[in-house]
Amino acid sequence: MIGYVTVGTNDLPRAAKFYDAIAAEMGTGRMMDFETFIVWGTPGGAAAVSATKPFDGETASVGNGVMVALQAKDRDQVQRLYDIALANGGTDEGPPGPRGEGFYAAYFRDPDGNKLNAFLMG
Numbered sequence: 001m002i003g004y005v006t007v008g009t010n011d012l013p014r015a016a017k018f019y020d021a022i023a024a025e026m027g028t029g030r031m032m033d034f035e036t037f038i039v040w041g042t043p044g045g046a047a048a049v050s051a052t053k054p055f056d057g058e059t060a061s062v063g064n065g066v067m068v069a070l071q072a073k074d075r076d077q078v079q080r081l082y083d084i085a086l087a088n089g090g091t092d093e094g095p096p097g098p099r100g101e102g103f104y105a106a107y108f109r110d111p112d113g114n115k116l117n118a119f120l121m122g
Contacts, residue, residue, distance in 0.1 A: 004039065004048040005068050007114040008060030012038065014111050015051040018088045022116075023049075025077065025084055026070065051110075062113040072118045075104055081118035082106035093117075 009015040016038055023029055023040040031048055032039040041048025049068060054060050072078045078096045085108040086092060093107035093115060105119035 002047045004041065004050055006037075006050040006052055007068065007110065007112065008054050008062075009051045009110075009112045010053070010060045011111065012036070012051065012053060014089060018085070018090060018110050019049060019051055021084045021088045022070070022081060025080055060112060062109075062115070067107075067115040067117060070116060070118045072120050075120060078104060078106050078118045078120055082108055085110070085116070090116075 007015075019038070019040050020030070028040060028042050028045070030038055031041045031043060032050075037050055037052035039048050039050040070081060072081060075096070082096050089111035090108045093109055094105075094117075096106035096118075097104065099105050102122055103119065105117050107115065107117045109115050
């Protein structure tokens with residue numbers, strides 16, 4: 001149902017470093033690359049993630065309660081994504097572990113403060 005998700009950034013090169021590393025672990029790369037935004041994903045594939053400087057020219061800010069969830073293939077990938085996020089300027093919001101029956105996840109923020117998680121159902 002979701003085609004793509006966009007997060008705001010005030011430092012596109014810093015966001016690019018963070019999301020390039022996350023995308024590489026997910027087996028994809030940049031799909032679009034412009035001066036004010038970058039999109040990671042595969043044309044015709046699953047949902048994509050975009051980091052952009054706000055169109056209105058104002059400062060990007062974090063949405064309270066907004067989170068992007070990245071579906072991992074296994075628990076090891078959840079751990080790798082969490083580690084990659086922290087190694088590339090991200091911050092911890094909850095280490096990998098079970099979050100109720102049938103749900104395993106790690107939570108982190110990108111360098112701009114946008115909240116993400118890597119998860120596995122089942």
